[in-house]
Amino acid sequence: MKALIKPNEYFQKSTYEEEKSKLFSQIWNFVGFISDFNQVNDFVVSNVSGTPVVVQNLKGTIRAFKNVCSHRHSIIQTTQKGNRPLMCPYHGWAYNEKGIPFGIPKKPLFSFTNEELECLKLEEYEIEVCGSLVFVRTTKNKISLKDFLGNFYPEIEKMSTNFGKLIDVNEIEIKANWKIIVENTLESYHVALIHSETFQKLGAQGLDFVFDKNNSLWDAPVLVKENEGKQAKIYKPYQKRDYKIDGYKHLIVFPNILISSTYGISFNLSHIIPVSEGISLFKSYVFVTKKDDEDKNEIIEKMFEDSLIHFNRKVFDEDKVICQEVQKGVQYSNYDGQLSDEERRVGYFQEKYKQYIPEVL
Template identity: 30%
Template sequence: MLKTVLPPACYTEQSWFDLEREKLFGQLWLFAGFTYQLSVDNSFITRRLNGMPVLVQNCKGQIRAFRNACAHRGMPIQTEPCGTRKMICPYHGWGYDGEGALRGVPNGTLYGMCQAEKDELRLQGFAVVKIGIFVFVNLSAEPINIDDQYDEAVQRALLAISANAAPQASYTHFEKRFNWKLNFENILDWNHFQFIHPNSFAALLEYEPSGALKRPNSQRSHWFGPEGELGEVQMPSGHQDLNQLNLRDISRVIQAQLPYEPRWFSSLIEHTADPGAFLNLHLFPNLNIGSLNGETFYVQQLCPASPNTTDVHSWVFTARLKPDAAFAPHLLWGMHHAEMNVIQEDAVLLVQLQEALESADTVGVLGSQENHLAAMGIWYMNHLKGTTEQ
């Protein structure tokens, strides 16, 4: 049995939340959106990441990211969640180029600025990395290498999903009253499936007599078979060395056996990449990606809003459809309905857990199968405080 690492205060107190914003979400790579949302010149996404208004825009084929705030009065350059529009402030018409430099000031003589002053005005830029269809932004002035956050197995899995993903997605977001870490820990904790989701998600999976998830037979998988792009990816063992941890150890690629039966839409799918398997990516700090048989996919992002509230962003999409198959919006609606049901089953208990931690002296204990939760806690404490002591 393992001692818990994180104190209750890190789930409930503002001081910990502020430290997370500085040392986690202000330093690590954060998921911002998908490349298919940025497929043409001047297409854009706006997000609020770590409390920061962020604009990601296609600038003549290059994906750029900026603080979504005009250098004049701080007005957002783009005011919609996504769309196609040049980087021109809607308030006073100031325009910017793909490097964030000021390139147009209507009624410019009114401002009394010389050219040198105009040349100094620009949008605050952020680093951007694309891995397949997934776009990540780093808000730090000195961003870490994304290879230091996500290892080769994670990046190869993202590329495999990207190669099979359809460009149509269903998206929603909502607020839940619990700390983001409770949800991320819940994602790491496969043992809760049978108890919280007995008639939904758990009913799809198969288990060993011990209660552990069964590993799938990779011979049928186009991803994990001998010739597959993920054939050499090693699944994490149940136990990590808690004395030697780095950031890349916190994110994981796991598989479980999910018996494959063709569904009504399977004949529409161009390529069933992973029959018989559930693939799950736990990407620290706040991203959860899953695939069922390589036919359907979900993405969840847990954005901290306060110590006890989380903005949950949810996307679902299918594998690419055959060229002659018509897009079926009702398919995505049904997928999202099922996904939301699983999310809500978790949320009911996580809200109560959050309330219980408000007055707790300790979180409790961890079983040996929760070694990866302890690993996350140890890295978190070392990074934020330089110690694992409560």
């Protein structure tokens, strides 16, 4: 089948601007994990559809606001994450849990009425949670997060609830359009050449795809069963886990979140963040599932965790190289692109993408 996204849509600035206003502003955007907001005043900042957003635990409730002070327009929370009051670093304006200024230095010099203060409320955005994942939407519409995730909601909820120890956070700048990176993760056709010494050895295979709403899932058997050979000893501490699968599972939360697991023991969540039409930030989080501490072997666990980190980083470094080559090539291509049965998830992603961005400008 022919690809639906044209080559110029991977490098055209006007397409990137359309995506910010017509795609990312309309959908639920992943911004962090529940664990990021355990303490009052814990915060994470994000850029959602070109808008600076702060998500913060305010008096025990997670709220999301535009991260711009209503006094003189400074960014309020200036680091990626942390713990501090919702207070502007420029003149010290502090905001309450509703986003209304309540602590203003030299307040009598302003002569504000209560109504005027409420008009200076920070713009607030919707927050919803699935399992341990926190999502924000900057434009109101009737589609709840549960509707957006569709039939995959229970699966995502169960997977993310079983994220245990976070063993690695890997950030890579990739000189490629975000869609090229997403599409690369949605097919295994490239695995034999690009990942011959890494992912290929897992032996994930088959065309067992499930499609629902904007999202898709790949369920794949692997070469070695969980409790065969050397793996039996490595995986022994994880036998009482709640989430168990036979092989490898990979799903996309449209348009740019990828969640995968092997056996339900190791998990990866990858967030592909557009920086510009030709640059993306790839953020990868690697977890191991919650385990039985009665069967603890620190040496084996450390070896297992180190091998997971090395495996994931190597795979993503391999993907970075080829995605950057694709980015170079699309700028000169006269072809629409062709998709095989093994690339059906790419075609489905493109079909859903075109519902938001129907025209090439």
